Amino acid sequence: MTRQKYLQLIHIAAQHLKLDDATYRQLLHRLTGKTSAKTLNIGQLAQVLNALKAKGFRIQPTKPTTKKQTDRPQIQKIQALWQAMADDGIVRDASAKALAHFVKRETGCDSPYWLDNPQASQVIEKLKQWQKRVARSTSC
Secondary structure (H helix, E strand, O other): OOHHHHHHHHHHHHHHOOOOHHHHHHHHHHHHOOOOHHHOOHHHHHHHHHHHHHOOOOOOOOOOOOOOHHHOHHHHHHHHHHHHHHHOOOOOOOOHHHHHHHHHHHHOOOOHHHOOHHHHHHHHHHHHHHHHHHHHHHHO
């Protein structure tokens, strides 16, 4: 577990156990000799977290996302546009890797699945514009 995750869990545990600031700092001092979790090393952070668990804190598992990333309509649209462009010969490589490369170049995101809504809209519009440009140049 990372240092940041330990700090996060310790602060959540203190809130969950309703420890006021003075009690929380006394606990830290009693266990580690320090009064701030920021100054603790990983071993000391684990020690504090274990003590909080002994007082009744339980780490709740994160809730799984109910929606798959591919269920997002914008992602489906991006994939459909990319496939249609590949079928029309506009895109040479229809692979997900090639799409990811395009998305990276346009938005800086490594994967279409990581796009937020405005970025996904931007990618959709870029793909549509690309399709229109090719359609105009072949109709002349």
